[in-house]
Amino acid sequence: MIEIRNVKKSFASKEVLKGISGRFEKGRCNLIIGASGTGKSVLLKCIVGLIEPDEGEVLFNGKNFWQASKQDKLAIRREIGMLFQGGALFDSMTVEQNVMFPLNMLTNMPLSEKRDRVFECLRRVGLEDAAHKMPSEISGGMKKRVGIARAIVMNSKYLFCDEPNSGLDPLTSIKIDALIKELTEEYNTTTIVVTHDMNSVLEIGDYIMFLHKGHKLWEGNKESIIDAEVPELQEFVFANKILRSMKKHLH
Numbered sequence: 001m002i003e004i005r006n007v008k009k010s011f012a013s014k015e016v017l018k019g020i021s022g023r024f025e026k027g028r029c030n031l032i033i034g035a036s037g038t039g040k041s042v043l044l045k046c047i048v049g050l051i052e053p054d055e056g057e058v059l060f061n062g063k064n065f066w067q068a069s070k071q072d073k074l075a076i077r078r079e080i081g082m083l084f085q086g087g088a089l090f091d092s093m094t095v096e097q098n099v100m101f102p103l104n105m106l107t108n109m110p111l112s113e114k115r116d117r118v119f120e121c122l123r124r125v126g127l128e129d130a131a132h133k134m135p136s137e138i139s140g141g142m143k144k145r146v147g148i149a150r151a152i153v154m155n156s157k158y159l160f161c162d163e164p165n166s167g168l169d170p171l172t173s174i175k176i177d178a179l180i181k182e183l184t185e186e187y188n189t190t191t192i193v194v195t196h197d198m199n200s201v202l203e204i205g206d207y208i209m210f211l212h213k214g215h216k217l218w219e220g221n222k223e224s225i226i227d228a229e230v231p232e233l234q235e236f237v238f239a240n241k242i243l244r245s246m247k248k249h250l251h
């Protein structure tokens, strides 16, 4: 479980996060949503340890990350798997080498064990036949799967996904969402997904935090979001034409 308490962050005089609190439970897909420029990525970076908040706490299973010793910080970092926007694969490495990268950096596992683990993860995301391909030889959806395999290769307790559907067609997006949800439940990970994809919100939003101009304006789940009576959230949800026409039939 990850808890954040009153997280604040400014850049120069620009207040980006104005005191955000929330709880992200394990075994669930926790979503951070909101319009562009509203502070989602900055919040995610504060949680994963890439940006230090000016104020507030980020607790991993009760341990305050930003107050922890160097060693404890490292221990938490080892338990984090991250799927970056765009996949962020190394172009000069094969799929297998990309997935093995965290094991090479962070463990002393013998090569045969690393190979077994990499192939287990590639199998899990349906890519065992692509192990020797280069990133340039595979599709966008496959690249995301490689990114996911790399994010879970360390047996991560915490899985962070920044815009996992960016650049994907709707059908591939649905498959990637389904995979993230399956892995979250199978490995009981605390998963946090930053997205503005309403499909994802309605498919996998077990817990949803809506950010607007640096504030948390609403929290809830995919069942309660449609009826939430927050104008800024309604505007976000029903920006989509199809959802707008669905709303007319719902009420």
Ligand SMILES: Nc1ncnc2c1ncn2[C@@H]1O[C@H](COP(=O)(O)OP(=O)(O)OP(=O)(O)O)[C@@H](O)[C@H]1O
Pocket: 011, 016, 034, 035, 036, 037, 038, 039, 040, 041, 042, 043, 196
């Ligand atoms: N390192 C930085 N230095 C200065 N300003 C920054 C920095 N990182 C982010 N910002 C600013 O913080 C604000 C929020 O950015 P953020 O990337 O979190 O938005 P977002 O909600 O993730 O948007 P998007 O959906 O477009 O990715 C923006 O105005 C951005 O310019």
